[in-house]
Amino acid sequence: MPESTSDLGFLSRAIHAGQQFDPTTGAVVPPIYQTSTFVQDGIGGFRGGYEYARSGNPTRDAFQTQIASLESGAFGTAFSSGLAAEDALLRALLVPGDHVVLGNDVYGGTHRLISKVFGSWGIEVSTVEMADRDAVRAAIRPTTKILWVETPSNPLMKITDIALLAELGHEAGVTVVVDNTFASPYLQRPLELGADVVVHSTTKYLGGHSDVLGGAVVTNDEELSEKVRFLQFATGAVLAPFEAWLTTRGVKTLGLRMERHSSNAQAVAEHFAEHPAIERVYYPGLPEHPGHELASRQMRAFGGMLSVALKGGGAAARAFAESTKLFQLAESLGGVESLIGYPSEMTHASVRGTDLEVPETIVRLSVGIEDIADLIADLEQALPR
Numbered sequence: 001m002p003e004s005t006s007d008l009g010f011l012s013r014a015i016h017a018g019q020q021f022d023p024t025t026g027a028v029v030p031p032i033y034q035t036s037t038f039v040q041d042g043i044g045g046f047r048g049g050y051e052y053a054r055s056g057n058p059t060r061d062a063f064q065t066q067i068a069s070l071e072s073g074a075f076g077t078a079f080s081s082g083l084a085a086e087d088a089l090l091r092a093l094l095v096p097g098d099h100v101v102l103g104n105d106v107y108g109g110t111h112r113l114i115s116k117v118f119g120s121w122g123i124e125v126s127t128v129e130m131a132d133r134d135a136v137r138a139a140i141r142p143t144t145k146i147l148w149v150e151t152p153s154n155p156l157m158k159i160t161d162i163a164l165l166a167e168l169g170h171e172a173g174v175t176v177v178v179d180n181t182f183a184s185p186y187l188q189r190p191l192e193l194g195a196d197v198v199v200h201s202t203t204k205y206l207g208g209h210s211d212v213l214g215g216a217v218v219t220n221d222e223e224l225s226e227k228v229r230f231l232q233f234a235t236g237a238v239l240a241p242f243e244a245w246l247t248t249r250g251v252k253t254l255g256l257r258m259e260r261h262s263s264n265a266q267a268v269a270e271h272f273a274e275h276p277a278i279e280r281v282y283y284p285g286l287p288e289h290p291g292h293e294l295a296s297r298q299m300r301a302f303g304g305m306l307s308v309a310l311k312g313g314g315a316a317a318r319a320f321a322e323s324t325k326l327f328q329l330a331e332s333l334g335g336v337e338s339l340i341g342y343p344s345e346m347t348h349a350s351v352r353g354t355d356l357e358v359p360e361t362i363v364r365l366s367v368g369i370e371d372i373a374d375l376i377a378d379l380e381q382a383l384p385r
């Protein structure tokens with residue numbers, strides 16, 4: 001085990017960053033420090049800086065080192081959920097009277113958090129088409145503090161040029177935040193492209209097995225990271241030791257999983273692009289996708305998420321989502337098993353009636369890493385004929 005992992009490649013860092021063997025026993029896998037507090041050698045004599053598990057726990061630290069390394073960031077902070085991570089980040093960056101510009105198809109929960117929770121504390125929000133440079137520029141006000149983007153977006157898989165957005169944000173003195181949940185750092189690293197902060201729902205691809213909830217904030221800005229850490233310490237939404245350990249375990253295979261998620265999703269997209277029951281497939285790996293060229297430059301592969309619009313309207317879309325067998329009807333994404341969702345009544349129910357509303361014809365697939373022939377057969381049998 002090398003002293004520093006910073007010279008290693010991505011796949012090696014996924015396995016070794018923050019994962020030193022246990023010095024007491026030699027256990028190859030760092031243990032789960034299932035403890036709420038730490039003995040002091042005399043008052044204030046902390047071992048390794050550990051005092052109480054809300055302020056720090058070695059298992060959480062191991063994951064924080066791992067995720068920071070993979071996102072090419074200096075500082076990572078792990079939370080009990082993606083939304084808890086977003087909440088701390090927003091509090092660190094905003095004061096009453098400030099304004100946030102959000103992409104117009106960000107995760108519904110992000111919009112709900114900012115408009116419904118922060119709204120009553122005097123924060124204003126606008127939603128904008130992030131791929132439209134002029135629209136973004138026009139949306140920025142003197143009080144704007146944050147540009148917040150998801151790319152690929154949810155559920156229409158729009159691609160935004162992160163480097164361009166970062167440039168635009170920095171011209172206006174605005175912090176550029178990328179929710180990198182859909183791509184994961186294996187496919188795309190926003191900090192390398194100029195973004196200021198990455199947030200994650202580690203519940204999805206990073207955990208990767210649909211068995212743990214978590215979130216993370218990663219940045220190279222030390223002052224911002226300290227604010228986020230202080231807010232987490234003061235408010236308490238920490239990632240618990242067992243959840244940190246499970247997430248770390250998932251991350252070790254991130255690269256392998258993302259390769260298979262991407263190749264399976266590409267095969268599904270190509271198979272259904274010409275299907276008589278399907279109006280349109282939204283997947284950046286298809287050459288006809290408007291973001292294809294940009295995604296080819298910005299991402300290593302195109303990821304495991306895709307959406308389809310059904311020709312038969314809302315009723316056909318609902319019936320399709322309820323008729324697959326291998327693809328299980330559930331919220332969430334990014335696990336090894338394939339999931340199917342109906343955004344307008346599931347993930348995006350909270351944005352019905354707003355600009356972020358998702359058409360009733362859309363069905364979203366989180367393509368897992370099962371045998372591709374089984375996945376295609378399952379979707380085929382569920383489609384109207």
Ligand SMILES: *Cc1c(COP(=O)(O)O)cnc(C)c1O
Pocket residue numbers: 081082083084107109110150154179181182200201202203204213214215
């Ligand atoms: C799931 C999700 C979130 C919220 O994360 P939780 O872990 O559910 O709190 C935020 N952003 C995106 C893109 C998501 O998919």
